[in-house]
Amino acid sequence: MDRVREEISFAERYGPWALIAGGSEGIGRSFALQLAARGLDLILVARRAEALEATAREIRERFGIQVSTHAEDLTGPDLDRRLEVLVAGRDVGLLIYNAGAIHGAGLMHDRPLDDALTLTRLNCTGPLTLVHVLGGRMRTRGRGGIILVSSMSAFGGVGHTAVYAASKAFERILAEGLWWELGAFGVDVQGLVAGATATPAMVRSNARFERARSASGHPALHEHGIQPMDPDDVAREALEHLGQGPICIAGEVNRAIAAQMLHAPREEVIRRMSETSAQLYGLALPPKYRG
């Protein structure tokens, strides 16, 4: 009975529609399944129509809710206009901006400027546009929720993924400011800090979690390769934490690492994060930093 009451109030607070930008796989798919279980209808956005439709089909069959899918590139032009078309007047009470992982790594100047600009469109312009449009409506209505999926990289500069880390810090800090601004109008905003997570995108990329050591320097964590979290657990923690504060760091190990990073000297944080990133992607350190 309590569970039923809880689910009704979640749907009343954050429904009737949830829009998940990057909702076809990984953490986005986990969010979609868990929101469907709570009775919300879903608008799912991603680039590949097939993967989107597979997730939508599974959810319709299991939960009998409405799911609409939209194959869109969030880095393309006129995102605000395309957003209006795909929302089509539906009442979106929850926005989850999940798309935004980096695929591959390297020194910024070894890659074309366009790579960096595309990443900032995905992780800065994209969330800003969706939050401005949909968050404005939630503010007028006086209820709703927004989750921006950030990363442990957002806690410090990271060599080999410098632009990615900076763009994830943008999402984390934006979420904190809007938690305050929109919180005054009954809208819950959360920056979700995910650590290594076993998503299909990460599996497809060159990342090798087992060879990367934790950036914390904590001996117990440092000796072993990074253990990626299950996307379902990341989404579950975020939804349970929604309305409880501006930042949710998923996973006990990540919370311990984040606490250490906040108190360590900046040079040390940057060095450790950069070394972890090099291990993760199998990259050589620049000669000056080789031991």
Ligand SMILES: NC(=O)c1ccc[n+]([C@@H]2O[C@H](COP(=O)([O-])OP(=O)(O)OC[C@H]3O[C@@H](n4cnc5c(N)ncnc54)[C@H](OP(=O)(O)O)[C@@H]3O)[C@@H](O)[C@H]2O)c1
């Ligand atoms: N996996 C990790 O280890 C990890 C660690 C820390 C933080 N995170 C964060 O967790 C989030 C999810 O990461 P992920 O590993 O699942 O990979 P991802 O590449 O961000 O993919 C997640 C979803 O976003 C969609 N997507 C990606 N680029 C898009 C674009 N340009 N336009 C529209 N949709 C797009 C993907 O479908 P399509 O490819 O079909 O478009 C997929 O549905 C990201 O924000 C990432 O920064 C992940």
